[in-house]
Amino acid sequence: MRDWTKQRTERTARLKGAMPLATGKIVKAEQVTELLGHLIKSGDRVCLEGDNQKQADFLARCLTQVDPAAIHDLHIVQSGLVLTEHLDLFRLGIARKLDFSYSGPQSGAIARALDQGKIELGAIHTYIELFARYSVDLTPNVALIAAVSADREGNLYTGPNTEDTPTIVEATAFKSGIVIAQVNEIVDKVPRVDIPGDQIDFVVEAPEPFYVEPLFTRDPGAVTESQILMAMMALKGIYAEYQPKRLNHGIGFATAAIELLLPTFGEKLGLRGKVATHWALNPHPTLIPAIESGWVEQIHCFGSEVGMDQYMSARPDIYFIGKDGTLRSNRLLCQNAGLYASDMFIGSTLQIDLAGNSSTVTPDRIAGFGGAPNMGSDAHGRRHVSDAWLKAGREAAGHSGLLVRGRKLVVQMVETFGEGMKPAFVEELDSIALAKKLGMELAPVMIFGDDVTHIITEEGIANLLLCRNADEVEQAIRGVAGYTPVGMARDRVRVEELRARGVIRRPEDLDIEPLEASRNLLAARSIRDLVTWSGGLYVPPSKFRNW
Amino acid sequence: MRDWTKQRTERTARLKGAMPLATGKIVKAEQVTELLGHLIKSGDRVCLEGDNQKQADFLARCLTQVDPAAIHDLHIVQSGLVLTEHLDLFRLGIARKLDFSYSGPQSGAIARALDQGKIELGAIHTYIELFARYSVDLTPNVALIAAVSADREGNLYTGPNTEDTPTIVEATAFKSGIVIAQVNEIVDKVPRVDIPGDQIDFVVEAPEPFYVEPLFTRDPGAVTESQILMAMMALKGIYAEYQPKRLNHGIGFATAAIELLLPTFGEKLGLRGKVATHWALNPHPTLIPAIESGWVEQIHCFGSEVGMDQYMSARPDIYFIGKDGTLRSNRLLCQNAGLYASDMFIGSTLQIDLAGNSSTVTPDRIAGFGGAPNMGSDAHGRRHVSDAWLKAGREAAGHSGLLVRGRKLVVQMVETFGEGMKPAFVEELDSIALAKKLGMELAPVMIFGDDVTHIITEEGIANLLLCRNADEVEQAIRGVAGYTPVGMARDRVRVEELRARGVIRRPEDLDIEPLEASRNLLAARSIRDLVTWSGGLYVPPSKFRNW
The missing domain is CATH 3.40.1080.10 (Glutaconate Coenzyme A-transferase)
Incomplete structure (x- = not known):
């Protein structure tokens, strides 16, 4: 006779040993x-x-x-x-x-x-x-x-x-x-x-x-004009075009810039109520101005954020709040919301290769990917439609039809040169070298290229949905990779062809004047502005207070 | 000033009206x-x-x-x-x-x-x-x-x-x-x-x-020899080849047949401990013989099943059991387990078209799909590897490499003619007509062809991973579609080419003699046998008792 209760017996024995201590x-x-x-x-x-x-x-x-x-x-x-x-x-x-x-x-x-x-x-x-x-x-x-x-x-x-x-x-x-x-x-x-x-x-x-740890607090004071330009392109070239209502923003200053532009540039584009109404999101302080301006209907959170609790408690129509008056977060539910009930994920990365694969892993830094691979993937089990999702799917298929599924918009925003002037675009991800060194069978990739729909840099937007083969993907990526070696090695004729087809769009193609990308567009320009927007309910951690 | 507590105020007002009744x-x-x-x-x-x-x-x-x-x-x-x-x-x-x-x-x-x-x-x-x-x-x-x-x-x-x-x-x-x-x-x-x-x-x-409702109880007495033949092909052509350890079985007699063959035909193939050790599964009574024979290490359940509670309570090493001694099921957790931690989904369907799309929807029956679209889809956010998953991904890619993701095995088992001798293979899914009638933008499809890896009928196994284009998929499907109109319209030369490449495998290609597909192979041939296997712990609902 097999013993089917070994685990329980083991548990009982351990508890017995521990009991005298409790x-x-x-x-x-x-x-x-x-x-x-x-x-x-x-x-x-x-x-x-x-x-x-x-x-x-x-x-x-x-x-x-x-x-x-x-x-x-x-x-x-x-x-x-x-x-x-x-x-x-x-x-x-x-x-x-x-x-x-x-x-x-x-x-x-x-x-x-x-x-x-x-x-x-x-x-x-x-x-x-x-x-x-x-x-x-x-x-x-x-x-x-x-x-x-x-x-x-x-x-x-x-x-x-x-x-x-x-x-x-x-x-x-x-x-x-x-x-x-x-x-x-x-x-x-x-x-x-x-x-x-x-x-x-x-x-x-x-x-x-x-x-x-306050992980999702971004000081508006540190948002650069290059990030503002990218945010303007995102709003005009993606939010206005696809009108995603349900979405997640990753961590980073570029997405923080989008949040801070909603009540200004986004308002001018007439997008309030049409985009970004329902969120699976950490409690980003930089979303406060948009919430206060009536952009947001509902937010489900993975976790909380230091300093945001009082503000969220006062906004139970927006956040999930318990009868005790504080937030209820739940990472599993929120990740599932991001996978199955979101039309867009937009975030940043460290490296992108010529197929659109991205990674934050380098041989001397293994940061892990957190929620990005899930949020940034297309759920093949999804069966409900939305306009944004269908439009993306039809662009990818090149036609519509009753059997053409939609696609989640998965947008990577990245400045062509990152920290320490390291190029964000590479011929081969560093994670390949790491995989070889550690004998891994699959390189650690944050988001695979076949899930990425758009890449935004300060040079423009590459729409990978409209690319018809690997060569086009490569040239679309080179075409927004700026002065990095990857960008310099572009085939200029083919890049211009892609631009003529709308696969690549420059700021001027979107009627955006780079000189207008000014910090004056930000709804809040400092942490203190965020506190003001919140009516004093947001209480930033001391390391973010300089007043 | 906007009121941010409308929902709470509304709740309070409703509760106030109801209070006198409680x-x-x-x-x-x-x-x-x-x-x-x-x-x-x-x-x-x-x-x-x-x-x-x-x-x-x-x-x-x-x-x-x-x-x-x-x-x-x-x-x-x-x-x-x-x-x-x-x-x-x-x-x-x-x-x-x-x-x-x-x-x-x-x-x-x-x-x-x-x-x-x-x-x-x-x-x-x-x-x-x-x-x-x-x-x-x-x-x-x-x-x-x-x-x-x-x-x-x-x-x-x-x-x-x-x-x-x-x-x-x-x-x-x-x-x-x-x-x-x-x-x-x-x-x-x-x-x-x-x-x-x-x-x-x-x-x-x-x-x-x-x-x-007892939804997952299948009487072994009703398993046909045709289903047994399909189950033998599944075990030899898929379980033995890919060795998936973590899996889900859908509902139906064909998968019940697999469960009942594990301790017999599966044992003969030497698969115990090598496949099907960890499950995301409803409490199928037909899995009892395999559990009792030492095949199974752990099962997480979506829900319970009438008659199985006592058996599961006595097997806490296998099932998730609370301190009260009964099962803890959780559909969200188990569906997530099926999506992200399973290497195979194998189930049945009603109709399959020439691209491998399947559906259980007909113009006069809208059954919904339950968990199948999720369990039967490849999670693009998955980052951990397993041998089964890598092998499937490499077959699909046609090569291996550090950036070649794996694939979930998604297997559809279907007899070429279903209930009322209706062909299971069709040129166009009935759900297309339904979508047109109801003005839907996307036809209700249970599993899309691009997620299906294998189709098993009594005629053979079609491995869609090895197909290199839509034409090959079509001929591979026609090649196992038997005497249905879809099967009769096959291109015989191309089907034999696919067979030579191992894309299609017949019972004889797997060294399976159809005449051996006998009910004698079933570890249990009746509900009563299942009760015996369980040592009297399984208590089937009265409608399944005929003794």
């Missing part, structure tokens, strides 16, 4: 490392909640303090690997294998650790893909998560930064796993229940509130 | 219709929980009893439209617009109601797509849901059939909507909290337990 579900901060020693075994799959923003930083610190002789070869399965402690687990030999989505500040450290053989890399996922694997073949044995508060039954209040928590906990708790939550405070009654207590095994009040 | 959150069954009169307004978006299996049938009945003069033009946004009451809402003029995913038993009635102009059709979605729109532009104003039990605070226990409930409730409750739950019983303490009470406004104990 009063009910409550554990003291100073006993957490010892607790983990009972609850985690070598080889376990562990999710140490590192979201895009919220971090279970106290539990991370405790996990680095376990004895590597006793606990080793952990398989870390979590979306964000952003704290030094996350890397320490590998350096100390506690963890060995890694499946993740996003690193950001640790992208250099991950590259070095891979190089030194300290990390065995599973894959770099897009968020929702990693969550999918939580249900299938990467179910965590132990989840170490973060919440704002808990009651004594373990009911959790995650507040505005709910993010990944429900998805992590559901997979772990219902597969005989163990869930430990660090909270900022233990209270008699939580403001609302985001995670039911019966899915939580242990709760610890952490010495400090969990760490959260 | 004691706390509890409402008596006989007062529900009156309650709905206070809580629902004309034009509201309403989700009347109709999942794939579980039905809020009592609330549906109550909603049909409101006064259409007072409440009309509702916009119904729900995944399943399967009860006669769902259609009554349109016939009575209470509802007007419809966005849904699946109908099943009401597919004829929906077609007639559309014809008569009683229903204004939004779109036929795949489940996860409709859920995505709950976050963006189809957020319900009111959700009428079903659970097993509730406590007096409104905490809900959804039990094994959790299905869509968390997704519906989250979208509604956090956007100032109203949530009403029918439960089988009100208890002092629920066995586990699936939905926190603060997301629920009202609870009613329904006169009868909610309706749930």
Whole structure:
């Protein structure tokens, strides 16, 4: 007779060892490392909640303090690997294998650790893909998560930064796993229940509130005129042409510029109410002027943003707000919204090759891609139509018809020369070299060229939907690549042919005068302006205050 | 000054009208219709929980009893439209617009109601797509849901059939909507909290337990030898070749035959442990012999299945089971698992055209597609590799390389002649005529040809990955279309060329002797055999018992 309850028996045994350290579900901060020693075994799959923003930083610190002789070869399965402690687990030999989505500040450290053989890399996922694997073949044995508060039954209040928590906990708790939550405070009654207590095994009040990073705040003061020019082209050449109502903006100054131009240049184009009404979006402060000007109907958020909570709480008609009065975010739901219910994704990248493949990976920086591969991909399972989606699909097909699907607009905005005057356009992505070095079977690509519909640079817009073969794609890309070597190597005759066909459009083709691309067009020119627009409800973090 | 809290004010006003009818959150069954009169307004978006299996049938009945003069033009946004009451809402003029995913038993009635102009059709979605729109532009104003039990605070226990409930409730409750739950019983303490009470406004104990349909039970006694032959070809020509470990099986007897052949023919092929170890799957009773024979490591479920609960409860190493001891299903998570963490989808269809497009829609039956468009589509955002996925992608590309993505295997199994000897292969899908009649811009297609990788009939396997143009696809399809008019019109020379290239494979090319395709190969030949395999834990519904 096979034993079909091994996982449950294992769970019970671990809990038994840990019980003496807890009063009910409550554990003291100073006993957490010892607790983990009972609850985690070598080889376990562990999710140490590192979201895009919220971090279970106290539990991370405790996990680095376990004895590597006793606990080793952990398989870390979590979306964000952003704290030094996350890397320490590998350096100390506690963890060995890694499946993740996003690193950001640790992208250099991950590259070095891979190089030194300290990390065995599973894959770099897009968020929702990693969550999918939580249900299938990467179910965590132990989840170490973060919440704002808990009651004594373990009911959790995650507040505005709910993010990944429900998805992590559901997979772990219902597969005989163990869930430990660090909270900022233990209270008699939580403001609302985001995670039911019966899915939580242990709760610890952490010495400090969990760490959260303002990732989506862009200072309007740093938006350049080149970015404004690109934003004007985007609005006139894409928003006005396709009229996407439901969309996502990626991170970056170029998309921030679009947000800040909606109430000015966008208004002049008569686009209010016709485009950008429904969003899957992080709470970008730069969208405040557009919201206040009546452009936006509804926004669903992946997570929260430092300083935005009070503003969002006062705008429940726009944001998803709980009965406690604060935002409810949910990364899985919002990524799904971006995949299946959005007509456009527009974002930035670091490198684009001649086929339109893009990547933010370089041999010495493995940043991960977060949500971009998902948001920036066409959902082949989509069956509902919208004008924007149909128009894009018909341009790609070259004809219409009852069997011609639409396409999601996937727009990459990039200045031809990036940081340190590095060309954004390359003959071969750096990630190819990385893949060779690490023996990967597929190079880490953020968005594949076959999903990209438009590339915008300060030189113009390349519409890849209208390209009929790989050569045309190459020349369309060269044709907007400016003075980079890729741009200089263009075939001028063919580029002009593409321009005549509307595949490439210059600012003048769109009746945009580059000299008009001035900072005066921005609805807000500083963080302080954003605060004013918000009626004082937006409370920027101190590092963004210079007054 | 704009009012940013209109939705909340509206909610408060409605609740105020309804309050006198409730004691706390509890409402008596006989007062529900009156309650709905206070809580629902004309034009509201309403989700009347109709999942794939579980039905809020009592609330549906109550909603049909409101006064259409007072409440009309509702916009119904729900995944399943399967009860006669769902259609009554349109016939009575209470509802007007419809966005849904699946109908099943009401597919004829929906077609007639559309014809008569009683229903204004939004779109036929795949489940996860409709859920995505709950976050963006189809957020319900009111959700009428079903659970097993509730406590007096409104905490809900959804039990094994959790299905869509968390997704519906989250979208509604956090956007100032109203949530009403029918439960089988009100208890002092629920066995586990699936939905926190603060997301629920009202609870009613329904006169009868909610309706749930056994949708995924296939009697092994009804599996034909032709289906067994197709299953043998699938196992030898696809499972053995690509070795997909993570997969989904659609509904139908052909896939049930595969499940029943795993412990016999599959064992002989040496595939145990090499294929089909991790599943995103409804609880198919026909998988019991494979589970008991040690083929399966883990299964995540969309919903439950009547009769399977006790068996699953006793197999927590395989299924996701709560601390209360019963299954936790979740349609959103499982659909996402099927999209992003599965290497293969294999299912059936009604019609296939010459480009491989398939549909279950005919002019007089609009069945919807449920999860098939999602499960049967290639996720372009996927970034992790598997051998099966890479092999499929490289076959499609005709070469390998560091920028060659993989492909999900999407296999359609179909007998050349279906019910009533109707040919499964057609020059033009019936859904084209329907689209023309209804003025749709895109015909309702279940899976588009560009996502299909293989078609299996009793005549052979067509591998569309190896086809290099539309003509080859057409001849590959004709080449397995048997004696249907489409099959008879094949170009015999080109079909033999495709066969020589391995694009088409006949049973003899796979060393399968059609005469060996016998019912003796089935690991279980009756429902009773399944009960025996389960050690008496599977308790089939009475309509499947003939002993």
